[in-house]
Amino acid sequence: MKKSILCLGNPVFDTFASVSDDILLSNNIEKGSAPILDPKKVIEITSKINFISANCGGSAANIAKGIAILGGRAGLFGQYADDKEGNIIRDSLKKHGVVNHCSVEKGAMTTQINVLVTPDAQRTMIAIFGASHTMDPKAVDYSIVDSYDYFLLEGYQFCNQRLIDISYAFLKRIKEKNISLILSISNIFCVESYYQHMKCFADSARIIVGNEEEFLKLFNFDDIDKLLDYLQPQCSSSEKYEMIMVTVGPKGAYILWEGKKIFVEAPDVKTPVDTTGAGDYFVAGLLYGYFQGYDMSINNKIAQIMAKDIISKFGSNLSLEIVDEVKKLLS
Secondary structure: OOOOEEEEOOOEEEEEEEOOHHHHHHOOOOOOOOOOOOHHHHHHHHOOOOOOEEEEEOHHHHHHHHHHHOOOOEEEEOEEEOOHHHHHHHHHHHHHOOEEOOEEEOOOOOOEEEEEEOOOOOEEEEEEOOHHHOOOHHHOOHHHHHHOOEEEEEHHHHOOHHHHHHHHHHHHHHHHHOOEEEEEOOOHHHHHHOHHHHHHHHHHOOEEEEEHHHHHHHOOOOOHHHHHHHHHHHEOOOOOEOEEEEEOHHHEEEEEEOOEEEEEEOOOOOOOOOOOOHHHHHHHHHHHHHHHOOOHHHHHHHHHHHHHHHHOOOOOOOOOHHHHHHHHHHO
16 A cells, blocks of 8 residues: 655755855855854855755755655645745645645745855755744644655754644644654754754654764764664564664665665765755655555665766756656666
8 A cells, every 4th residue: 555745844945056165164164064044144155156056945845855756645844935935835846746735924035045065065054044934833734644644754843942842743643643753854953952852753753764973863872883783673564663764975875674774875976966955865765665565675776766866966856857767667
């Protein structure tokens, strides 16, 4: 039986620019980070940069888009504004086939993420927060999750009290309805800043996805092999976790599933252009295949195809040709 997923997260308007390391150094920004800066500082930095691409982004949105474009049933809940950027998000979700449950805040500004990509293809993100952070927990219809099999939450959902309240209300709802939780850790900043919330949701999750650094911090380990040895026996349909995915940078990812540890090599791209969204779409490909009931070896290949496409160009939208490539794999 095919499975469906509702993703909860911040639908954002992503802008992309190619920058030198000096830009980050001169503004005291750590490469690969997602610092919280004063909006005036963000505007000061970005006013001197030439942005070359813009589209709908956000971790949860990317995962939903990746699953839906392949034909899976994926919904997104969050909030954007009724501005030009919000309309671009709306149209992108529709284009990818995502069921759009998002609320729209009138007269507000859609959250914007400025993605600065250095020559080594690493991305550093600086944000101006808007409508995604101002949702009213009392105005949310939590029953929208009832028709889904899985509920995915991104780590950025703990950045203010409104989003925290919404997250816990959904957690209560899915427990009542026996819907499985997927936690996307999202960023090491989320673990460091919202550790208690992250740990609570990790303890309730059936599937967890994230990178090596995030997992080590979340589970208090200092060695990836020891962490994997600890988690592997806990991963099967009858154990605590259904599946765990740990990415290990350009090397690839470990999938813990049915008591097995499977290593998936990163896609072969000679010169990566932009790694933004690579992890999200790897997850999307893996989950799409998993929800369709394919063999895990097939799921991993779908994940590789998705990640390879996204890191071969600027931006966080997949090429439409990706659908044909996956269909060819499955034929």
